[in-house]
Amino acid sequence: MRLRNPFGRKTKEFPSHLWTQCPTCGEMLFNKQLDRNHGVCQNCGHHFKLGALERIDLLADPKSFNEMDADMVSSDPLGFVDSKPYPERIAAAQAKSGHRDAVLTGDAQISGIPVVLAVMDFEFMGGSMGSVVGEKLTRAAERALSERKPLVIVSASGGARMQEGTIALMQLAKTVAAVARLDEAAVPFISVLTDPTTGGVLASFASLGDIVLAEPGALIGFSGARVTSETIGEKLPKGFQRSEFLLEHGFVDQVVPRAQLKERIAFFLNAFRVASQDLRWSL
Amino acid sequence: MSMLDRIVGSRRASAEANGHLPVEAGLITDATQLASGRPTPWQTVQTARNIARPHALDIISRVFERFQELHGDRAFRDDPAIVGGVAELAGRPVIVVGQQKGSSTEENIERNFGMPYPEGYRKAMRLYRLAQKFHVPLVTLVDTPGAYPGPEAEERGQAEAIASSIQLMTRLAVPVVVVVLGEGGSGGALALGVGDVVLALENATYSVISPEGCAAILWRSASEAERAAVAMKLAGPDLLETGVADALIREPAGGAHTDHDATAAAIKTALVAQLDRLSRVPVADLLSLRYERFRAFGTFLEPNDGTAPAPPQPWWRRILRNPLDKGGL
Numbered sequence: 001m002r003l004r005n006p007f008g009r010k011t012k013e014f015p016s017h018l019w020t021q022c023p024t025c026g027e028m029l030f031n032k033q034l035d036r037n038h039g040v041c042q043n044c045g046h047h048f049k050l051g052a053l054e055r056i057d058l059l060a061d062p063k064s065f066n067e068m069d070a071d072m073v074s075s076d077p078l079g080f081v082d083s084k085p086y087p088e089r090i091a092a093a094q095a096k097s098g099h100r101d102a103v104l105t106g107d108a109q110i111s112g113i114p115v116v117l118a119v120m121d122f123e124f125m126g127g128s129m130g131s132v133v134g135e136k137l138t139r140a141a142e143r144a145l146s147e148r149k150p151l152v153i154v155s156a157s158g159g160a161r162m163q164e165g166t167i168a169l170m171q172l173a174k175t176v177a178a179v180a181r182l183d184e185a186a187v188p189f190i191s192v193l194t195d196p197t198t199g200g201v202l203a204s205f206a207s208l209g210d211i212v213l214a215e216p217g218a219l220i221g222f223s224g225a226r227v228t229s230e231t232i233g234e235k236l237p238k239g240f241q242r243s244e245f246l247l248e249h250g251f252v253d254q255v256v257p258r259a260q261l262k263e264r265i266a267f268f269l270n271a272f273r274v275a276s277q278d279l280r281w282s283l
Numbered sequence: 284m285s286m287l288d289r290i291v292g293s294r295r296a297s298a299e300a301n302g303h304l305p306v307e308a309g310l311i312t313d314a315t316q317l318a319s320g321r322p323t324p325w326q327t328v329q330t331a332r333n334i335a336r337p338h339a340l341d342i343i344s345r346v347f348e349r350f351q352e353l354h355g356d357r358a359f360r361d362d363p364a365i366v367g368g369v370a371e372l373a374g375r376p377v378i379v380v381g382q383q384k385g386s387s388t389e390e391n392i393e394r395n396f397g398m399p400y401p402e403g404y405r406k407a408m409r410l411y412r413l414a415q416k417f418h419v420p421l422v423t424l425v426d427t428p429g430a431y432p433g434p435e436a437e438e439r440g441q442a443e444a445i446a447s448s449i450q451l452m453t454r455l456a457v458p459v460v461v462v463v464l465g466e467g468g469s470g471g472a473l474a475l476g477v478g479d480v481v482l483a484l485e486n487a488t489y490s491v492i493s494p495e496g497c498a499a500i501l502w503r504s505a506s507e508a509e510r511a512a513v514a515m516k517l518a519g520p521d522l523l524e525t526g527v528a529d530a531l532i533r534e535p536a537g538g539a540h541t542d543h544d545a546t547a548a549a550i551k552t553a554l555v556a557q558l559d560r561l562s563r564v565p566v567a568d569l570l571s572l573r574y575e576r577f578r579a580f581g582t583f584l585e586p587n588d589g590t591a592p593a594p595p596q597p598w599w600r601r602i603l604r605n606p607l608d609k610g611g612l
Contacts, residue, residue, distance in 0.1 A: 070591030077525070077582040078516050082501040131581030138578065160469075160491045162501060165515045166527045169491040170580035172470055173477050176446060177453040177574050184454065200491070202442040203430075203470040208450055222442040222470075223432035224500075241437060251440045 022046050024217075038258050047215050047258055049195055051097075052104045052121035055154055059262050060108035060117060067106040069139060074101055074132045078165050086163040089125065097123035101132035102157065105140040110152065111266035113273065116144040118153045122196070127157035129201055130164040134171030137205065141178035141189075150188040150269050151179070155206040158224065159199020172204035179205045188272040190265055193220050193243070193252065207251070211268050213261070214243035214252040310553055311485065311531040314520035322486070325509045327518040328494060330486040331465040332428075335540040337547065338397075339366055339381030339424045342464060345547030346554065347372050347379060353413075355406060359439065362403030364395045364427070367410045372422070373555050378414035380407045380475060381424030384465070397466075398431035401444035404474050408448050414457050420558050421457055423475040426464040428493060430471030445474040452477035453577070458561035458569060460554060463487040463528065464539075479564075479573050480557050483519060483528040484546070486538055490517035526580070 014021075019028050025044035034041070038058050039048035050058065056065050073090070080086040094100060102124040108117040118140045120127045129137075137153065144151035160168040182189050191209025193202070195218035203222055206212075214220060221241030239245070246252045256264050311317060322330065330336070343350050347370035354361040367380035382399060385391030399407075407423075414421040430441050452459060452475075459478035467476065467489030476489075483489065492500075497515060498507035512518075522528040532549050535542040561569065586592070 067591060069585070069589055071585055071587035071589060073584050073586070075582045075584050078514070080514055082511075082514065131583045135581045135583055162491055162497050162515070165491055165525075166489050166517060166522065167525055167580055167582065169469060169473060169489075170527065170577060172446075172473055173449055173453065173577040174580055176449045177477075177577050180450045180453045181574075183450070200470055203445040204449065205446070207440075207443040207446040221437050222430065222445075223437070237434070240434065245438075249438050249440065251443050 020048075040258050045216065045257065047195060047217055049122050049156065050258075051123060052099060052119045055119045055194075056104065056108070056117070058258065059110055059119075059152070059154070059265065061110065061112065064109035065106050065117065066108070067104060068143070069105060069136050070100070072100065072132050072136060074130055074164075076163075077131065077167050078163070080163040080165070082163070089163065093123075093125045097121055099124050101136070102127045102129070103133045103136050105136045107143075107149075110262060110269060113150070113266060113269045115150045115152050115269065116140045116147075118151070120154060120156045120201075122156040122158075125161065127155075127201070128159060128161035128168075129157060129171050129175075129204075130161035130168045131171065133157075133161075134168075134174050137175045138178040141175070141182055141205075144187055144189075145178075145181055145185055148185075148187055150190065150272065151182060152190045152192065152265060152269075153205060153209075154192040154194060155197040155201050156194045157197060157199070157201040157206075159201055159203075169200065172200050175205045176208065179208050183208070183210075188269060190268060192261065192265070193246075194218050196220065198222070198224055198241075210272070212252045213254050213256050213264065214246060215261070216243055216255050216257055218243045220246050220252070309533060309549060310482070311519075311533060312523070312529070314523050317485075317520055317531075321518075321520065324488075324512040324516075324518045324521075325494070327486050328466075328488055328508075328512050330538050330540075331488045333465075333538065333540045334384075334386055334391075336465055337539055337543040338386060339383045339426060339464065341386075341543050342424060342462075342547050342550060343370065343379055343381065345544060346551040347377065348374075350379070353410060356402040356409060358405060359402040362395075362400050362406055363393055364397050364399040364431070365403035365407055367407060369419075372551070372558065375558075376419050377422050377558070378410050378419050379422045379424065380410050381464075382427040382472075382475065384426055395431060397427045398429060399427065399471060399474075400431050400436050401439040401441050404430075404444035404448045407475060408444075408451050411448075411451050411455055415455050418457060420562065421455065421459045421478075422554060422558075423459070423461050423478065424464050425461060425467050425472045425475050425489075427468045427471050428466050429468035429496075430474070442470075445470045448474035449477055453573065454570065456566045456570065458558060458564070459573070460557045460561070462532070462550060462554070463489055468493060477573070477577065479561050479569055479576070480529050481527065482550075482553055482557070483522055483531055484539055484550075485519050485531050485534040487519065487522075487528075487531075488517040489522055489527055490515050 022041040024046040027043040193214040350370035352368040384397035461478035463483035494508040494512040497511040539546040
């Protein structure tokens with residue numbers, strides 16, 4: 001029998017910097033292994049949220065991502081103050097996430113196919129779309145159009161950024177107008193919905209991909225549960241607004257496990273490559 | 284000069300250069316033209332929601348002649364929260380689509396308080412396509428607390444319906460004039476809100492989320508709605524400043540609810556003038572100007588000309604480097 005020092009510090013069995021508990025199956029997951037598995041529980045397949053950089057590692061070919069508009073930061077158009085001024089919230093989010101705003105955009109290659117890739121990060125103010133996200137995505141779409149490269153957007157967002165008021169709402173129209181031009185020009189646009197994609201982001205570009213893919217178990221819906229319950233005084237059933245629910249109702253094309261996401265995107269890009277190349281010659 | 288001033292300044296300049304600012308008398312294009320002693324944002328929210336305010340059909344019957352309503356989205360059902368059809372404006376055909384609130388509790392229940400379901404937006408899109416097909420200008424009337432957020436709406440793809448509707452409007456090859464009558468509630472309003480000219484009644488509001496919803500999320504209590512309404516800048520003068528509305532339509536003293544006829548007359552004058560002007564613009568120009576109009580929204584800073592700033596150095600590197608810089612060590 002091992003004797004324990006009654007005065008010594010009790011060591012935690014699973015310190016949180018080493019271990020993460022899976023919220024679905026309760027299994028304790030070793031962080032290093034979880035990272036190697038791209039944030040998927042090896043026991044039950046639960047998909048943890050993935051940061052933008054990890055997502056780029058997952059999808060883009062090694063060292064192929066070349067960020068654009070990396071320095072763009074938000075200003076405070078309305079002088080918005082809730083419990084904290086908006087600039088303070090941005091500074092806090094920048095410190096927490098290490099990004100300047102909620103999306104990274106740039107040129108990349110996916111299985112050798114050149115694309116314009118945009119990846120949202122939920123860590124930054126809930127991935128909310130304000131002026132910076134709207135402008136970066138619009139520029140990404142415009143670049144995709146002018147270079148006739150497919151656009152891939154990976155969404156993870158709670159919706160429009162309330163701190164920018166109606167200007168944030170107008171980003172819906174701005175981004176949609178940009179992807180509408182891709183649609184007309186037959187430049188492929190693949191939209192990947194990850195946990196969570198809700199509100200103004202789902203009600204704009206994210207729903208409009210030529211192909212819409214979702215990760216398993218992701219929360220995807222128009223209105224957040226809290227807004228709904230405040231507005232209509234009803235509680236929403238559990239398991240509602242998940243990827244599989246949207247698949248069943250016909251609003252996503254496929255639910256794709258993270259491990260297969262890259263090859264699946266590459267497959268669709270390859271299939272549509274013919275069209276965009278034909279058009280390039282005719283210009 | 285504040286950031287907002289600069290942005291607003293640039294938006295103003297480009298709008299004028301495009302011939303996009305409505306110049307007709309009676310329209311308010313500058314916040315300074317508004318009477319002093321403006322109602323507070325929260326009072327404006329209440330006015331915009333006043334049950335006696337003229338709603339879409341009240342306006343349609345007074346502004347247009349020979350309105351014939353068209354029903355149904357051809358897929359699921361007819362949504363009573365969105366009305367639309369073919370009508371004549373000063374003798375010329377137009378397609379008009381609007382969100383319809385009720386003027387009594389019973390009617391409001393029937394109209395779902397002006398909160399459309401996805402099939403409502405799909406009906407709207409059907410009418411937009413009709414307008415495009417037959418080269419008839421489109422007028423939309425925005426008045427909704429928001430798209431209906433219930434479970435059935437989610438099942439039938441509320442987000443997709445709104446996104447598609449916005450997409451269709453951005454590329455619709457006919458003149459589009461939007462009039463915000465009362466509440467411009469978020470994406471549910473924007474689905475009818477993408478036009479060449481966006482007008483708003485003096486006491487209309489346009490916001491990313493209802494003040495109650497904003498308060499529920501940021502203050503975690505819907506009772507802080509009054510504070511949220513101030514912070515969100517959703518009322519008339521703010522809409523002019525941010526360029527969300529190109530001009531405001533004057534309401535009778537006391538508000539639109541006191542005189543439906545006078546309100547409708549002001550709207551009619553504005554619509555006739557705008558459609559007259561827009562119908563002379565070639566469609567290709569119309570589409571690129573519409574793109575630029577919405578492309579221009581946003582304020583941001585680019586301190587480093589698009590390249591990433593150097594990553595911050597770790598503390599020990601900063602300490603070590605300093606003596607080296609001075610030629611030390």
